Amino acid sequence: MALKKILIAYVSASGATDGIAHRIAADCIAYGAKPSLLDISKNPQVKNYDAVIFGSGIRIGKWHKEGMDWLLSQKDYLVSTPFAVYSVGLKPATDDPNQHKQALSELQTNVDQLAPAKPLAQTVFAGWKNPEGFSKMESLQLKMYPIDYGDYRDWNVIDRWVKEIAPKLFA
Numbered sequence: 001m002a003l004k005k006i007l008i009a010y011v012s013a014s015g016a017t018d019g020i021a022h023r024i025a026a027d028c029i030a031y032g033a034k035p036s037l038l039d040i041s042k043n044p045q046v047k048n049y050d051a052v053i054f055g056s057g058i059r060i061g062k063w064h065k066e067g068m069d070w071l072l073s074q075k076d077y078l079v080s081t082p083f084a085v086y087s088v089g090l091k092p093a094t095d096d097p098n099q100h101k102q103a104l105s106e107l108q109t110n111v112d113q114l115a116p117a118k119p120l121a122q123t124v125f126a127g128w129k130n131p132e133g134f135s136k137m138e139s140l141q142l143k144m145y146p147i148d149y150g151d152y153r154d155w156n157v158i159d160r161w162v163k164e165i166a167p168k169l170f171a
């Protein structure tokens, strides 16, 4: 049987989401699929895939604009293609359950814009608070997050999510 072709599309400004997308691609291989990584900011062309996994860093509650623009341009395709989405931000990196709730609610607001396309799975991942990789202005805004500088990406959480969605997306 031919391997399922999975498009791992992502937008990342500082590199946090880039790393997560690469991890998800490696996990897809482990589950017997054939992933193709697509950095949307470089190449928005899309061909035929069996499923799509989209991820974006969050800025003030929103996915990066290139990411949302790309998804909206692919709406017809996504209506008939299994897909999953995730956000990467710092709210899920805090210990505050309200911040987690807010991150999920912001994700939902982004997802709602894709209607009638609806993901089979959606989640939020913790990203990083990194003094490098952000513009001067962004670094100032980053300081407002009440957590220490660091990489909060949890590879076990990411692996578990792929394990959970694999039967839905690759079946």
Ligand SMILES: Cc1cc2nc3c(=O)[nH]c(=O)nc-3n(C[C@H](O)[C@H](O)[C@H](O)COP(=O)(O)O)c2cc1C
Pocket (backbone or CB within 6 Å): 011, 012, 013, 014, 015, 016, 017, 018, 056, 057, 058, 059, 060, 061, 062, 088, 089, 090, 091, 092, 103, 126, 127, 128, 129, 130, 134, 137, 138, 139, 141, 142
């Ligand atoms: C200007 C700015 C706004 C941000 N807004 C949010 C936000 O609304 N929610 C959140 O959870 N994280 C927010 N973050 C944190 C980033 O999403 C986080 O650092 C993430 O790891 C960045 O991933 P990326 O560089 O791959 O886009 C913000 C960061 C910056 C610099």
